[in-house]
Amino acid sequence: MPVRVRVRLESTRSSNSVETIAFLNTGFTSDTLDIHIPLDIAEKLKLWPPPSNAVLESLDTSGGEVLSYFIPDAVKLTVLEDDRCSKTITCNAIITTYEREVLLSDAVIEELEIEILSPKTGLWRFKGEEKVRRGLTSED
Secondary structure (H helix, E strand, O other): OOOEEEEEEEEOOOOOEEEEEEEEOOOOOOOOOEEEEEHHHHHHOOOOOOOOOOEEEEEEEOOEEEEEEEEEEEEEEEEEOOOOEOOOEEEEEEEEOOOOOEEEOHHHHHHOOEEEEEOOOOEEEEOOOOOOEEOOOOOO
């Protein structure tokens, strides 16, 4: 089971927020704090249709080149656990019409101080804590 966590996404362009499950994708490499957001969540956050500062880009993915909208500093992101929350960070949003779940890049995972302990079984923890946490399924 890959590592998935519950997150709160808050739009920096509206008062809208969404709680959902996000996939920690270390194969999504980035030098900046980037997250992929599916179209339905982008609509709820008022990030679709794309705002005027969105940039249409061609991204090289494992499935080939994909046209995506890049929206700088679009979302505030917090990981939500029953006993604690992560710090809140501001991320760039990448919106594509093909993505079905929120994906967190390696840069975002590191900034949130998440340590993936066992990617197959979905075990993780926050940096510096001893408590081992179990990732969620996409249906949780």
